[in-house]
Amino acid sequence: MNKEIINGEAKESLPQGEFFSIDKEDFSKVIFIAKKFAKTEKREWGVDSFGEKYYFSRKNIEFILNEGELEILATGKEDSILNFSLNQEVKKEGCFIVDAKILHRVLDSLLPGEINCRFVQKEEENPPHAVRDYLQIKSGRAEFNLITFTSPKMETLALPEGGPLFTISCGDFLEACKQVVFAASDDESRPVLTGVLFKVKENQLTFMAADGYRASKKVIDGVKANQDIEAIVPKKSLLKLSWLLSNVSKYRQKNPLEIYIDGDREKILFSHSDFKMISSLLEGKFPNLEEIIPKGWTTKVNVRTKELLDATRRTVSLYTPEKANVPIIVEIGNSKLEITTKQYDKGIYRDKTFISIENVEIEGKEEKICLNPVFLLDFLRSTKSKMVSFEIIYSLKPIIFKPADDESYLHMIMPIRMLE
Known part of the structure; x- marks a missing residue:
């Protein structure tokens, strides 16, 4: 020089x-x-x-x-x-x-x-x-x-020795991120919940995220893995990676994504044919979601995704974005869903919306639940399935939402206590 x-x-x-x-x-x-x-x-x-x-x-x-x-x-x-x-x-x-x-x-x-x-x-x-x-x-x-x-000559990102921890197709990875990452928390006071858990066990990869009010879980079978491991990846890093993969041409998206973790388990490296990206891992122990996922149900509902999405969206369309999380009340019975929301201002009744969905498949007893509509809309937008189901044990127990044709994905929402 x-x-x-x-x-x-x-x-x-x-x-x-x-x-x-x-x-x-x-x-x-x-x-x-x-x-x-x-x-x-x-x-x-x-x-x-x-x-x-x-x-x-x-x-x-x-x-x-x-x-x-x-x-x-x-x-x-x-x-x-x-x-x-x-x-x-x-x-x-x-x-x-x-x-x-x-x-x-x-x-x-x-x-x-x-x-x-x-x-x-x-x-x-x-x-x-x-x-x-x-x-x-x-x-x-x-x-x-x-x-x-x-600039001093920097070392480019080198791949760790020993090969990737696991390999996954870009399509599967993008779908898992779409279905799980949104459930991670934005509250920095609980750092562990601002990340997504990667759990590799017996060639099965599980993505899990939770924020204290909802949780998502996605399981991918047949992953080529060198060892079993658990790691928490920051939500923001996965959003960046999803954006990067989405901007890679469809032809190159067919190339696999390789994931490496360093020996100290402080960094994770994602390697694609077009780029490499490295991110820090989060420290701490992720909550055991398996313990709080309800087993069984007393009421099960199968409904068309688009109908439930449109009904929920119309129900909250009356309110500004700041008030879009006004709780909705869902009454289940007589082969239909009735979705209602009420808005009170200083104790005075102001607005009310009511929408009914007919010809719904219902098993079990009639039920009445109260939900945050933003959480419900996030789930409905994350699935491509034409039908979704939700299972209820009790109006104050976590409610499980699933695509009707995909057992590998579930979303759990905590209901809101209703004030009569």
Whole structure:
């Protein structure tokens, strides 16, 4: 590397010349994903005339250029790291940092086709004779020069020895996340409940999440696992990973997802053919949900998913989003469901909605329950099944909701005590 002079100090500078050429659309998509993943860094810019400091923010991503490969790293929140590997012919080696927000805006303005990236050095006016590195992007007649920041050469995310803990298809993983992650808590005062339990036992993978008022469980059989293990993965990390997998083309979603856990059980690494992502694990013991899942029922209802979804949505449509969790009362009997909600303001009756669903399959005795409609809507949106069932033992015991054609998934909601 060359030397650059900044503020009278000699610093390492990147070698000038062309580094790589890449298709604009592919490059732009990767940078967009890295930008969304990277955390925002706030830096002091200066002081105004009133003595107040003002700042600028940027989303830094790191480029690591090795012979025959281009690595892009983005550091997110919760100590998560995203690593993209692009099989590009790299003509020179180097390591630098650039603001992803600016880079993506530049790429978004270019026409489709191949772009060339190289480094140039320019002398700054202030301070005098200071030389700075720029990433120069050329496409047709367009040319952009972006400031880069020197960086020590970082190690890319290496896969742990011994092979993956288990392997799962992207489709199964995305479905499990959709059905379980929403039930995890957002309350940081109970850290264990802000994560999802991964439990591997005898080639069976179980996802579980709970927030104290509801819980979800999804079981996937036939998982190729090296050992039995339990680990709690942060909810936010799984939401990021689900978003990443959803933005991978459908063709590449057919490639499996490999999961690794380090020997100290502090980190989990997800490896896909397009990227690698690492996240911290949560410490603590996850509640034993098996002990609180009711066994048996006294009332069982089978109802069409769309009808129950539409009825619940219409019932709460009268209220603002802040009041959308106004409890609903579900009366079960005579082959129908009657869904009612009432809104009181300072003890004075204000609003009431009533919707009935006919021709419902009901087994057992008549029942009356009170639920949080937001929890019910979350479950109904998480399943593709045309029919759902729910099982009740008693109006104050947890209620089990299941897709009628999928025994591997269940959702449990705690009912609300009714005030007569």
